[in-house]
Amino acid sequence: MQLRFKEKTPAVGDIMNFVFTSDQPVSWLPGQFIHYTLPHKDADQRGDERWFTISSAPHEGEIHLTTRINREYSSSFKQNLMSMNAGDTIEADLPEGDFTVDDLSRDYVFVVGGIGITPFLSILKHLDHEGKGIRAELLYANRDESTIPFKDELESFGRKHPGFNITHFIGGNLIDEAALRAAGEKLNDPIYFVSGPEPMVEAFEAKFKEMGIDEAHSKFDYFPGYDAV
Ligand SMILES: Cc1cc2nc3c(=O)[nH]c(=O)nc-3n(C[C@H](O)[C@H](O)[C@H](O)COP(=O)(O)OP(=O)(O)OC[C@H]3O[C@@H](n4cnc5c(N)ncnc54)[C@H](O)[C@@H]3O)c2cc1C
CATH class of the missing domain: 3.40.50.80 (Nucleotide-binding domain of ferredoxin-NADP reductase (FNR) module)
Structure with a gap:
């Protein structure tokens, strides 16, 4: 699926929250993650793919990607993430993962x-x-x-x-x-x-x-x- 970049908001320290929307409905369980592909010129050896947890909850209706942006050194992937403009798209697989809380009767x-x-x-x-x-x-x-x-x-x-x-x-x-x-x-x-x-x-x-x-x-x-x- 394609996700559309909406905005980014800085949080404490070097943390940045990137907000994406989807043209089609997308559902996920809290705790799941997404595999992203962001093709770009002169990609460094870490390449153009990354996994990020969805830090927003399903009711928010938007996908939040929250990560550290190191001021002195950032991978080419994160530099490209930082330069996205509203409306730009990123390729994303469907949410996956089992790092989810399945039973609230447990501690x-x-x-x-x-x-x-x-x-x-x-x-x-x-x-x-x-x-x-x-x-x-x-x-x-x-x-x-x-x-x-x-x-x-x-x-x-x-x-x-x-x-x-x-x-x-x-x-x-x-x-x-x-x-x-x-x-x-x-x-x-x-x-x-x-x-x-x-x-x-x-x-x-x-x-x-x-x-x-x-x-x-x-x-x-x-x-x-x-x-x-
Ligand atoms: C299932 C899953 C979920 C994940 N969820 C999240 C998430 O929610 N948030 C998140 O932030 N990450 C998450 N990650 C990790 C994420 O995919 C990235 O691996 C991580 O953010 C590092 O990003 P980066 O490789 O772009 O490096 P950057 O963060 O851009 O690299 C910074 C680091 O590179 C090193 N470095 C410093 N100088 C240099 C240099 N000159 N050359 C090379 N390296 C240098 C330092 O260690 C520095 O801290 C998740 C991974 C998985 C598998």
Whole structure:
């Protein structure tokens, strides 16, 4: 399908939100992603294809792509994304992926590094729209207190839905085994969702094996192309 670029809006730090519309109806589950192709001249070695989570919720009717735009270095793909004008199109496959919350009778621990928050934005906005809460502990790691993506939106959700709690981990204060266990102990047999830079997610996958958190109790969303948080 072709998506039409509408506008871009800066968020905190180096985060940019790109808004697209579709001429045909497009449906997705909160937490799913899209494979995009943006052909351009002089593409760098990372090429003209990328995957991005849909950070908007279905009721918003628009597809939001939320990403980091590094001021000193950006791939040719992201430079081209930045230079899109209203009405320009981008090739997109249908939404896919199973990083979705399927059962609200269960409890959850969300383990997130930085921009890995995008699937949870869609999930939480959707729940809020439906008037539903969720029993979940969000463990949220960021380099810097002043550039935590979507901090206000997340805290606002937490105020409205008391079952949802956020613990911030800043800089060298890492999400370790003790933090994972402490979050898990507040909940009943939780499912762990991990999302963020690929090296971080792989490290948690290994940690879960050591801790005995099995596949039925874990889901992983890997963002390649980023260093650890
Ligand atoms: C299922 C899925 C969902 C995803 N969802 C998202 C999402 O919602 N949001 C998101 O942002 N990403 C998401 N990603 C990751 C995304 O596809 C990109 O891989 C990521 O954004 C990096 O983009 P980029 O390769 O264009 O690099 P850029 O972000 O443009 O590259 C910046 C990075 O390149 C490195 N770098 C710095 N200088 C240089 C240099 N001189 N030469 C080469 N490299 C340098 C640095 O590490 C820097 O941080 C997702 C990936 C998958 C598979």
